[in-house]
Amino acid sequence: MDWSVSFEPVLPWALIALAGIAGLALLAALAIGRSRGTLLRALSFALLLAALANPTRRALFDRVRRRSQTVGELARQLPVSQPAVSQHLRRLREAGLVEERREGTRHYFQASHEGLAELRDYLDALWGDVLAAYAGGPPPAAAKKKRKEKR
Numbered sequence: 001m002d003w004s005v006s007f008e009p010v011l012p013w014a015l016i017a018l019a020g021i022a023g024l025a026l027l028a029a030l031a032i033g034r035s036r037g038t039l040l041r042a043l044s045f046a047l048l049l050a051a052l053a054n055p056t057r058r059a060l061f062d063r064v065r066r067r068s069q070t071v072g073e074l075a076r077q078l079p080v081s082q083p084a085v086s087q088h089l090r091r092l093r094e095a096g097l098v099e100e101r102r103e104g105t106r107h108y109f110q111a112s113h114e115g116l117a118e119l120r121d122y123l124d125a126l127w128g129d130v131l132a133a134y135a136g137g138p139p140p141a142a143a144k145k146k147r148k149e150k151r
Helices: 011-031 036-052 055-064 071-077 082-094 113-135 140-150
Strands: 098-103 106-111
Touching: 036 055, 036 082, 036 113, 055 071, 055 082, 055 106, 071 082, 071 106, 082 098, 082 106, 106 113
Parallel strands: none
Antiparallel strands: 098 106
């Protein structure tokens, strides 16, 4: 299978746009004095989305989400060198998307459940905001806040 064709051509641009949105959220949080946790979360999402914007990293992530694999196994499956695979896996690990396990001289990589949960939470929040805007109502977080104020 030609791994480079398995992704839609628009996906990298969508991920870059989402990374840009997370970067803007970070700047907005700085401007209005949000908590340090909010800033770190926005930065974490930007790093996560930027890591997935690369097609080689997406192909690697797709393989390690199914089962744990070594760098050598992954390099044999893709048309990139083993050092390049290691560098891409390092970026995925820094973004929190993969975990590394060492057994002797072998390094096994697998998808991180925590990283995936963070990504899903972020995308769910974005989706909720989009649906609320489409329906003409306030974002879900604002609606909850208004309900608490009425009590």
